[in-house]
Amino acid sequence: MVNIPLNVYVAYFEKGILNFGYVIAQNNNRLEVINETGNYVVLPESRIILQSKERYLEIEPYQALPNFINQVNLFEEQFQESDFHFLKEKECTLQEIATELNLQTDVQIFALFKYLHNHPKEIHRKKNKYRLKTPEEITQYQLQLQQEEEERQFLQDVNAFFSGAELSRESQHKLYNALPELQTAKKHKKLKELILSKYPLLKPEEAILEFRKFCGETPEYIDPVIANAGIPIGFSSLLIEEKLLPWKATKPQAIAFSIDDESTKDFDDAISITKDGSFWHLTLYVSSVSERLNLEGALFAEAKKRVSSLYTANAVIPLFPFNHSEQELSLKKDSVRPVLALNLWLDENLAIQHYELSRMNITISENYSFNEIDQQIEQEPFSTLYRLSKLLAEKRGANSFSEKEHYYYYISASEQGLEVKCVDTQSPARKIVEELMILYNSYLADYAVKKNIPVIYRNINQFEDPKDNFLSLQAYLSTEPEFHPGIGANAYLHSTSPIRRYVDLINQLQISAILQGKNPPFSKEELEKDIPLLEKRIYDIREIAHKSERYWVLKFLQQNCQNIPLETYFRTSIDDYLNFELIPWGFIITAKSESYPKTERCKIVIYKVDPEQGIVWVDII
Known part of the structure; x- marks a missing residue:
C-alpha cells in the first residue's frame, strides 16, 4: 500500500500483534503514527495493511483514536459465525466480504478485519483472501x-x-x-x-x-x-x-555360557553344547531384547535414533541406558533371561544335520573372557567348539589371512593412563565366537527367506578392476536377500547384537513375532523406507568412531611418544601433509615435516601433537 494520506486511521502488525493508529505526518515514504497507547512510531508505508477510506481531521488524535477503537470493538462483537457461511464455498478478499455483508463505514471495515484476524481457528487467510477452514x-x-x-x-x-x-x-x-x-x-x-x-x-x-x-x-x-x-x-x-515389558519367567530350559572381551559388560549372546550318543546338540542364544521393549515407548524410538552403540577409548555410548544394556537385557552370570535360540544338531563329524529356532529362557552359568577360553582350549566343550569353528571357516573359505590381519591394536584408557592393547584375531576363542555368530546370522536369514519374513538383509556389492586386479567389497542393507560372498550363503543378516545394534533388534523383532504366531510388526515397505536413514546413520557413526580413534591415538603419542624415534612406513602425501603408518601398531597419522622421506620405511621423531586438529609435527631421521 502506497501514497497513504495524512489524517487516516491505519492497521499494522507489531511483533505479530494487530495495532491501530492515526497518521499525523509523512516523510519520504515513512509515516509518523500515533498508536493507541499515545506513543509515536515511525513506519514505512509497506507496513500498513489497512487504512480508512475517509480522512479524520482530529484535533486531539491521541483522544480520538481510543474512541475509534472502541467503536471497532463494539461492532466486532456483533459478528456471528453464521455470517461467514458463504466463505465455505469460495475465497474472498476483505472488500468482497464487506460487500457481501453490506459493510460500508470505516468502523465496520476495521471491525471486519479484526474479526477475521482474531478467528484463525475457523478462518484461513492466504494472499489477502479468506475462506472457512475445513474440519x-x-x-x-x-x-x-x-x-x-x-x-x-x-x-x-x-x-x-x-x-x-x-x-x-x-x-x-x-x-x-x-x-x-x-x-x-x-x-x-x-x-x-x-x-x-x-x-x-x-x-x-x-x-x-x-x-x-x-x-x-x-x-x-x-x-x-x-x-x-x-x-x-x-x-x-x-x-x-522406562520399565521393560515383563517376560514369561518359566523354568529355564538350558544352562549356557558367554565368551566375550574381559571389559565387556553388555553380554548379548551365549552358547551351550552337549553330546547325545554320536550326535552333538549345539545351541546359540541371543538375548531377546525384542520381547522386553514397548514399540510405542521412548526407548525404542531412542534406539532407532542412535542406531548403534559407540565404543571409544575411555567411554561407551550405548544403544540403551546402562541399567538396561548392562543389567536387565544382558546375559549376565547367574541370571535367567529370555532368548531367541538357534538349535543345531550335528553328526559325529560336526556336520550340521538340522536346525530349529525357538524362544526360551536360559540360565547363564559363566561369562568367560577370550583369554580364559584360550587357556582351556584343550578341554571340552571348548576343544570341540574350536574344531567346529575351523571347519566352518574352511567351508566358507576364510582360513587364509595375512599377517597384518592376525593382530590389531587399539588405545584403551584406564586409571593408569592410555595404553595400546593388542588383539589376536586368530585366537581360538575369538574364532569360535566369530564363526558361531556368523552361523547364527546365516540360519536366521535362511529362516526369514523360507518363511517370507520381511527383514533387513546385509548384502555385498563387489567391484573389480581388471587392470589392477583389485576387488572392492561394499556392504549395503536391503529387504531383498542376495548371495553373500564373504559368508558363502544365499542370504545373510545381522541379529546377534540386539543390545548394541538397531538393525539386529529389528530382525529379531520380525522373526520372534512369527515364532509367537503373530504378524511381524513392520512390513517390507516400512523397512525399505527406513533403510536410507539407517545406512546414513551407520555410516556417520562409523566415521565418528574412526575420528575418535585417531584422536586417542594422538593423545597416546602426545603422552608417551614425543621425542622418541618411531619406526614407520611412509604411505602417501597430500598437499603439505604426510601419512605414516606406525610400526607395529598399524596406526595411521597425518604429519607435517620440513623434510620428505627418502625410503618407504623410515624413522620419525614427533615433537608436537595437536589431537583436536588431528595433526603431528615430525622430524624424519
Missing part, C-alpha cells in the same frame, strides 16, 4: 496451538533450569532430544537463542557444548570428537526409568 484444518490448527503452548512451557522450564530449578522428566527428555540436533540441524531456533543468551562470550558451537555439559547430557570425560559430532550421548531420566 481437518481446524484440527491441525488446534494441534499447532497445543504444540506452541508446550514449546512455550518447555522454554520457560529450561530458562528456570539455568537459575537452579529442576527440570521435569518430560522437559529433560525433550531437551536431551533437542540438544544434539542443535549441532547438526537447523531446528529448535528459540531454544538455541535461549542457550546463546546465557553464554554471550562463547561461539554458538561452544555455548551449545557447554550447556550439554551443564545439564549432564554430555559428561566431561567425553572426547571432543564425540562431543562435537551432534550425536545423542546421555540418557534422560524418562529413558532410564
Whole structure:
C-alpha cells in the first residue's frame, strides 16, 4: 500500500500483534503514527495493511483514536459465525466480504478485519483472501496451538533450569532430544537463542557444548570428537526409568555360557553344547531384547535414533541406558533371561544335520573372557567348539589371512593412563565366537527367506578392476536377500547384537513375532523406507568412531611418544601433509615435516601433537 494520506486511521502488525493508529505526518515514504497507547512510531508505508477510506481531521488524535477503537470493538462483537457461511464455498478478499455483508463505514471495515484476524481457528487467510477452514484444518490448527503452548512451557522450564530449578522428566527428555540436533540441524531456533543468551562470550558451537555439559547430557570425560559430532550421548531420566515389558519367567530350559572381551559388560549372546550318543546338540542364544521393549515407548524410538552403540577409548555410548544394556537385557552370570535360540544338531563329524529356532529362557552359568577360553582350549566343550569353528571357516573359505590381519591394536584408557592393547584375531576363542555368530546370522536369514519374513538383509556389492586386479567389497542393507560372498550363503543378516545394534533388534523383532504366531510388526515397505536413514546413520557413526580413534591415538603419542624415534612406513602425501603408518601398531597419522622421506620405511621423531586438529609435527631421521 502506497501514497497513504495524512489524517487516516491505519492497521499494522507489531511483533505479530494487530495495532491501530492515526497518521499525523509523512516523510519520504515513512509515516509518523500515533498508536493507541499515545506513543509515536515511525513506519514505512509497506507496513500498513489497512487504512480508512475517509480522512479524520482530529484535533486531539491521541483522544480520538481510543474512541475509534472502541467503536471497532463494539461492532466486532456483533459478528456471528453464521455470517461467514458463504466463505465455505469460495475465497474472498476483505472488500468482497464487506460487500457481501453490506459493510460500508470505516468502523465496520476495521471491525471486519479484526474479526477475521482474531478467528484463525475457523478462518484461513492466504494472499489477502479468506475462506472457512475445513474440519481437518481446524484440527491441525488446534494441534499447532497445543504444540506452541508446550514449546512455550518447555522454554520457560529450561530458562528456570539455568537459575537452579529442576527440570521435569518430560522437559529433560525433550531437551536431551533437542540438544544434539542443535549441532547438526537447523531446528529448535528459540531454544538455541535461549542457550546463546546465557553464554554471550562463547561461539554458538561452544555455548551449545557447554550447556550439554551443564545439564549432564554430555559428561566431561567425553572426547571432543564425540562431543562435537551432534550425536545423542546421555540418557534422560524418562529413558532410564522406562520399565521393560515383563517376560514369561518359566523354568529355564538350558544352562549356557558367554565368551566375550574381559571389559565387556553388555553380554548379548551365549552358547551351550552337549553330546547325545554320536550326535552333538549345539545351541546359540541371543538375548531377546525384542520381547522386553514397548514399540510405542521412548526407548525404542531412542534406539532407532542412535542406531548403534559407540565404543571409544575411555567411554561407551550405548544403544540403551546402562541399567538396561548392562543389567536387565544382558546375559549376565547367574541370571535367567529370555532368548531367541538357534538349535543345531550335528553328526559325529560336526556336520550340521538340522536346525530349529525357538524362544526360551536360559540360565547363564559363566561369562568367560577370550583369554580364559584360550587357556582351556584343550578341554571340552571348548576343544570341540574350536574344531567346529575351523571347519566352518574352511567351508566358507576364510582360513587364509595375512599377517597384518592376525593382530590389531587399539588405545584403551584406564586409571593408569592410555595404553595400546593388542588383539589376536586368530585366537581360538575369538574364532569360535566369530564363526558361531556368523552361523547364527546365516540360519536366521535362511529362516526369514523360507518363511517370507520381511527383514533387513546385509548384502555385498563387489567391484573389480581388471587392470589392477583389485576387488572392492561394499556392504549395503536391503529387504531383498542376495548371495553373500564373504559368508558363502544365499542370504545373510545381522541379529546377534540386539543390545548394541538397531538393525539386529529389528530382525529379531520380525522373526520372534512369527515364532509367537503373530504378524511381524513392520512390513517390507516400512523397512525399505527406513533403510536410507539407517545406512546414513551407520555410516556417520562409523566415521565418528574412526575420528575418535585417531584422536586417542594422538593423545597416546602426545603422552608417551614425543621425542622418541618411531619406526614407520611412509604411505602417501597430500598437499603439505604426510601419512605414516606406525610400526607395529598399524596406526595411521597425518604429519607435517620440513623434510620428505627418502625410503618407504623410515624413522620419525614427533615433537608436537595437536589431537583436536588431528595433526603431528615430525622430524624424519
